[in-house]
Amino acid sequence: MIELVRPATADAEKPYVTRLRVTAGVLDPTDTVLIDGDDEGGLFSGPFGIVAIEGILPEQLEGEVVLVDPARRRIERLLRTESTTNTLLVTERCDQLCVMCSQPPKKTHVDRFDLLEQACLLAPAGMLIGISGGEPTLYKERLLTLMERTLSTRPDLGFHVLTNGQHFTEADIQRLGAPEYRRVSWGIPLYSADPALHDLLVGKQGAFSQLEGGLAHLAMAGARIELRTVVMNDNVNGLPALAGYVSSRLRFIEAWSIMQLEHVGFAKNRWPALFFDHSRRFARIGEALDRALLNGVRAQLFNFPRCTVPPEYRSLAIASISDWKRKFAPACSDCREQTKCSGFFEWHPDEEARVTVRPL
Ligand code: SF4
Structure with missing residues (x-):
């Protein structure tokens, strides 16, 4: 690490x-x-x-x-020159309480936007800078100002913002449609096509409906959107239905990332209840991928070690884990696909990783 x-x-x-x-x-x-x-x-x-x-x-x-x-x-x-996954944490406050949150929120906010903007302006050439929280759009004006000032001064840079997508309104459409926002993509979680289940998993009533509104406003602005779905026991059976929803209602997204759980934050203590072992049963995930891909939705698998994915879907499992928090099991050193593999999060139990891997 x-x-x-x-x-x-x-x-x-x-x-x-x-x-x-x-x-x-x-x-x-x-x-x-x-x-x-x-x-x-x-x-x-x-x-x-x-x-x-x-x-x-x-x-x-x-x-x-x-x-x-x-x-x-x-x-x-x-911002590290050697890394392709530099992320700035802009706030630890959040208006959701997701069951699997990897970075449990805090009530207080320390405003560091000015310092972070200075960092962006000094970024190495061509860098894609990640923004995360908490929920960054709780400070939407500060966030958008930071990105606009950076992008207008540094046309070589881009941003990828992790957000719950619920705070975009009609008033934002024109602003987010400005040319510099072509260099911004929004990573937005959606856990189920069933509004009640999505709301339950994010710990916020009405979240699904607010998200639908936010996505509509982003779509009208021509925003670049990556949907993110963490797989858990509670939502895995609904993945094919979610693929249908994404394919029919959200065709404007750039990509749909299906993600495996991180053994950290809230998920650590809830692991037996939440973790779905895809290496034993991949059928529902496969069905969802098939449905999405057939409909022209670019689906991908994040945090899935390649040897745990059936060969026909392996090319979708990308090296998604940031270098600073990625590890491999000892046997991985014999694997021909290590450079293309996500490996495991640093905080994943070593023993579980050891018995999981099957070098390719
Ligand atoms: S053996 Fe290791 S490097 Fe190879 S696919 Fe499995 S987890 Fe990845």
């Missing part, structure tokens, strides 16, 4: 965002540059002062955009 937070001491009074530079080359005046380092960390100097970062080889920080937090004596590695 790659550690995204590292201990650090800085002489600044307030948090700030900067880009770290280790190697010689063209520097930007806002860069913070290595002046001394060894295997255990580095001393950097920049326009905001000195920062000593511990517990990491300085070379691993080259070009990274970090948030330095002097009071908490740490840095957050916000």
Whole structure:
């Protein structure tokens, strides 16, 4: 697992965002540059002062955009040059309480939009930046402003926003239809075609109906949408019906991602009740995939180790888990498909992963 937070001491009074530079080359005046380092960390100097970062080889920080937090004596590695899956957490507040939530919400919100916008402006060229929460659109104006300012200054960047999709209104259609929003995609969860079951799984009455409204407004804006469905015991039998709903009512989406559960957050303690073992019974998932694909919906499988998926669907199981939270079982080193495989989340039980894999 790659550690995204590292201990650090800085002489600044307030948090700030900067880009770290280790190697010689063209520097930007806002860069913070290595002046001394060894295997255990580095001393950097920049326009905001000195920062000593511990517990990491300085070379691993080259070009990274970090948030330095002097009071908490740490840095957050916000945007890593080597990663294709950098995600900014904009709030921990949420208006749902999903049964499987991987990041249980908090009641308080710490507004860091200004700092995160500075990070986006310093992003490496061509980066797709993830935005998540909590529910980012609880702060919709701040969120849209951050993205618009970034995209207008940096035409090389894009965003992928995870949202429950319920807070878009008619008033947003024109704004979200602006050309820069072609570089924004929205990842939106939908767990069932049955409104009562969807509402139950997300812990919010009326969520399905609000989501239908939000999706309609996004569709009218021409927004790019990726639907996301986590498979659980409660909704697996309804997947074919959901495929029918997506195929008939939501043809405007770009992709439908069927996702396996993460062994973390609320799901950790509810694992026996929630986890559906697709490696033993794939029929319902297969039926849903067939129905979607036949109707021209681009369906894909996230967080499904490839060897656990029947061969005819294996090409849909993509390497979806972010590098910093992905692991493989020891036997995976003999597998020819490891580079195409999601592997397992770092927090997945080792023993379960070990007995699951069948190197291809
Ligand atoms: S053996 Fe490991 S790398 Fe190969 S498909 Fe299975 S989980 Fe993926």
